[in-house]
Amino acid sequence: MTKDSRRGRGRGRGSGRGEGDSSGVGGSGGSGVGVREFEIVREFEVGSPPRQVWDAFTTVTGTGGWLWPMEYEPRVGGAAPHGAVVTVWDPPRRLSVRSDGPAALFAERSTIQLEHLIEPCDGGRRAWVRHAHSGIFTQDWDLQYDAASKHTDFYLHTLREYLTYFAGRPVTFTHLDAPAAATARGAFTRLARELGLPTDASEGARFRLSAAGTELDAVLDFRTPYFIGLRTDDALYRFFGRNHFGRRVGVTVHDFAQHADAKRAEPAWRDWLTRLYG
Numbered sequence: 001m002t003k004d005s006r007r008g009r010g011r012g013r014g015s016g017r018g019e020g021d022s023s024g025v026g027g028s029g030g031s032g033v034g035v036r037e038f039e040i041v042r043e044f045e046v047g048s049p050p051r052q053v054w055d056a057f058t059t060v061t062g063t064g065g066w067l068w069p070m071e072y073e074p075r076v077g078g079a080a081p082h083g084a085v086v087t088v089w090d091p092p093r094r095l096s097v098r099s100d101g102p103a104a105l106f107a108e109r110s111t112i113q114l115e116h117l118i119e120p121c122d123g124g125r126r127a128w129v130r131h132a133h134s135g136i137f138t139q140d141w142d143l144q145y146d147a148a149s150k151h152t153d154f155y156l157h158t159l160r161e162y163l164t165y166f167a168g169r170p171v172t173f174t175h176l177d178a179p180a181a182a183t184a185r186g187a188f189t190r191l192a193r194e195l196g197l198p199t200d201a202s203e204g205a206r207f208r209l210s211a212a213g214t215e216l217d218a219v220l221d222f223r224t225p226y227f228i229g230l231r232t233d234d235a236l237y238r239f240f241g242r243n244h245f246g247r248r249v250g251v252t253v254h255d256f257a258q259h260a261d262a263k264r265a266e267p268a269w270r271d272w273l274t275r276l277y278g
Contacts, residue, residue, distance in 0.1 A: 040134070045128050048127055049124055051091075055168070061168070061171060068252075083099055094117050097113070099111065116130070131152070154229070158238060161229070162254070174266050175250065176269050176270055177248040177249070182273070209230070217233075226240075
């Protein structure tokens, strides 16, 4: 089951304009103006025990396998990523963190709260997960909500891919944003074409692709106009069409191969993106 709670209660009149990007995603005018609360909730089951899910949310190896590497101080009041504070630390059941004031990661949000609730299913062999992300957007509410909601679905899909195929394995993490030209309309379509993905490619199909000097024998595990997910035997490749939200296209690689080398992977992907958009 998936639940999507869309809350946009006004908190005063903002001074910015609610303008979407050149792709037309986002709002303009009334609903895009002002300081407003938001809430995004997702609920789902995974075929992993609660402790494994907890580790995916709270350890450097776990978070690096599907999101980006993060550390938590394991106590209430402890330090959490991006200047947040742990408000609930109850392993392996519940984690909650909160950040007040301008967030280091998201300048357009003044308050952020994240909560993960994990409950055992099937005698503890599986887990039910509730992910809740709430806070306040300080500008362009419709655009920011649309971006956060769509990113949530992609990240949580990647979490499930990690838990299914790579849980607990050491990971080498690489992330790169493309050059400034990758904010243009059609930039993400261009990336898909460069990868060699057919426009009608469906999730679950296997392809032999070439990117960043590497031949990829990959399964297409996620495909929307905004994101592409590729899974190989040793890695998860995530492609982000953030040009739809006024930002640059991005690439993330979660590499679980024994001899993965971020120092070699990063310049190879940077060169690939520069050739594509430079």
